[in-house]
Amino acid sequence: xNIEHGDVYKISPHHRFQWEEAQNCYVILFPEGMVKLNPSAxxxxxLVDGKNTVLDVITSLKKKFKDAGDIDKxxxxxxxxxxEKAWITKD
Amino acid sequence: xxxxxxxxxxxxxxxxxLWLLAEITYRCPLHCAFCYNPTDYxxxxxxxxxxxxxxxxxxxxxxxxxxxxxxxxxxxxLRDDIEDIVVEANHLGYYSxxxxxxxxxxxxRIDAFKSGGLDHIQLSMHDITEEISNFVTDTxxxxxxxxxxxxxxxxxxxxxxxxxxxxxxxGHIKEILEMAEALGAxxxxxxxxxxxxxxxxxxxxxxxxxxxxDEAEKITNEFREYIGNKMKIFFVVPxxxxxxxxxxxxxxxxxxxxxxANGDVLPCHSARxxxxxNFPNVTNNDLKEIWYDSTAFNxxxxxxxxxxxxxxxxxxxxDLGGCRCQAFLLSGDAEAADPxxxxxxxxxxxxxxxxxxxxxxLQAQPIIFRTDKNSKEIIQGEHKERLKDFKALP
Numbered sequence: 001x002n003i004e005h006g007d008v009y010k011i012s013p014h015h016r017f018q019w020e021e022a023q024n025c026y027v028i029l030f031p032e033g034m035v036k037l038n039p040s041a042x043x044x045x046x047l048v049d050g051k052n053t054v055l056d057v058i059t060s061l062k063k064k065f066k067d068a069g070d071i072d073k074x075x076x077x078x079x080x081x082x083x084e085k086a087w088i089t090k091d
Numbered sequence: 092x093x094x095x096x097x098x099x100x101x102x103x104x105x106x107x108x109l110w111l112l113a114e115i116t117y118r119c120p121l122h123c124a125f126c127y128n129p130t131d132y133x134x135x136x137x138x139x140x141x142x143x144x145x146x147x148x149x150x151x152x153x154x155x156x157x158x159x160x161x162x163x164x165x166x167x168x169l170r171d172d173i174e175d176i177v178v179e180a181n182h183l184g185y186y187s188x189x190x191x192x193x194x195x196x197x198x199x200r201i202d203a204f205k206s207g208g209l210d211h212i213q214l215s216m217h218d219i220t221e222e223i224s225n226f227v228t229d230t231x232x233x234x235x236x237x238x239x240x241x242x243x244x245x246x247x248x249x250x251x252x253x254x255x256x257x258x259x260x261x262g263h264i265k266e267i268l269e270m271a272e273a274l275g276a277x278x279x280x281x282x283x284x285x286x287x288x289x290x291x292x293x294x295x296x297x298x299x300x301x302x303x304x305d306e307a308e309k310i311t312n313e314f315r316e317y318i319g320n321k322m323k324i325f326f327v328v329p330x331x332x333x334x335x336x337x338x339x340x341x342x343x344x345x346x347x348x349x350x351x352a353n354g355d356v357l358p359c360h361s362a363r364x365x366x367x368x369n370f371p372n373v374t375n376n377d378l379k380e381i382w383y384d385s386t387a388f389n390x391x392x393x394x395x396x397x398x399x400x401x402x403x404x405x406x407x408x409x410d411l412g413g414c415r416c417q418a419f420l421l422s423g424d425a426e427a428a429d430p431x432x433x434x435x436x437x438x439x440x441x442x443x444x445x446x447x448x449x450x451x452x453l454q455a456q457p458i459i460f461r462t463d464k465n466s467k468e469i470i471q472g473e474h475k476e477r478l479k480d481f482k483a484l485p
Contacts, residue, residue: 013249014210014277022155029186032325
């Protein structure tokens with residue numbers, strides 16, 4: 001599925017996204033499984049809230065990480081990956 | 092931004108008990124022939140931890156980094172404090188899973204679980220036919236399970252069905268998957284029997300043939316293509332037909348912590364069978380010390396304990412030598428390579444077991460069901476003929 005700038009995603013039902021102090025990272029939890037997210041993926045999913053569009057997420061991360069350069073493609077591919085894994089669904 | 096690495100954190104350096112499995116009681120209304128619980132469980136049905144003790148376990152494990160909580164047994168619903176435990180688990184930030192046969196799940200209890208924040212219920216199912224389902228569980232629970240499945244779905248829970256696969260139901264894989272679809276299952280685990288505890292002594296009665304396994308896997312793959320993302324299907328391959336062992340528990344003392352009904356802390360479900368092991372108990376030991384410092388949790392951590400052929404094996408990181416319990420149960424040496432491995436000097440034991448499972452005389456022996464009576468008899472030294480090939484049984 002193509003990720004469009006105007007799309008709005010949320011964390012999938014039966015999944016939980018949370019910050020874990022003991023692991024020092026964001027995690028995503030679901031029946032029978034969990035994934036520890038790396039910092040970039042964590043920052044992205046933290047903005048996936050059923051309100052922000054994909055473009056909102058990109059804009060806000062570009063503002064937060066000014067030196068990161070051209071990250072649009074990385075963010076889009078993370079959306080794609082999370083969608084394939086069913087961590088997120090289209091609102 | 093750093094490379095995304097598909098979003099997965101990879102630089103984990105220290106072990107943490109990410110999964111806490113609370114085997115909260117060994118009491119169970121079902122008597123499944125394939126249960127992995129210890130055959131001497133009747134010794135552990137007394138001295139169950141109380142609610143406050145379980146809540147302390149939950150808090151202490153959470154501090155160590157535990158995230159996924161499995162509430163299991165036996166049948167956890169035989170205890171009337173699961174509601175309190177669920178509330179505390181939710182409060183602490185666990186993703187909580189109730190692993191149940193469905194017996195004892197009422198409308199009132201499921202509502203309490205929902206409002207208490209239980210995240211998911213995994214229901215065991217056994218077959219599409221009432222006859223076989225009731226036979227392997229030695230109960231009349233087939234219709235009840237269907238009702239419970241509908242109740243779980245109705246409350247908006249993810250529907251996770253666990254079906255243990257053996258000779259009696261492996262011919263019904265397609266029908267089982269169709270039943271799962273009709274029930275609206277989100278996840279289905281087709282878990283081939285692992286041979287520990289009760290399933291080990293019933294191995295000749297339960298083991299399917301290689302042809303049956305291959306056919307079941309083929310049907311599963313076809314069904315996956317048809318159903319797509321709507322239902323996730325896990326097919327747990329039986330290791331007896333494999334050439335390399337499984338990386339048991341993802342490594343000893345790496346990510347799993349099991350607390351049993353009486354408070355013993357184990358690195359894996361069946362670790363009690365191992366010789367010369369003294370498992371610490373939560374009533375007189377600190378959980379953090381148990382995880383990091385106890386002799387039991389360090390005994391097979393990493394690969395320092397290995398002997399040949401594992402020690403110099405180029406594949407040792409893949410499976411860490413396999414399962415310590417299986418190595419001991421079959422070969423009598425807990426530090427041996429898992430006999431599943433074709434490089435193991437004990438592989439002939441697996442091949443012999445597969446031969447035995449085709450032997451009609453052995454097949455015809457009656458199943459020893461998981462009952463209190465049978466467990467007590469085994470503790471007292473009965474059923475010797477059936478136990479003689481397995482090292483750890485009394």
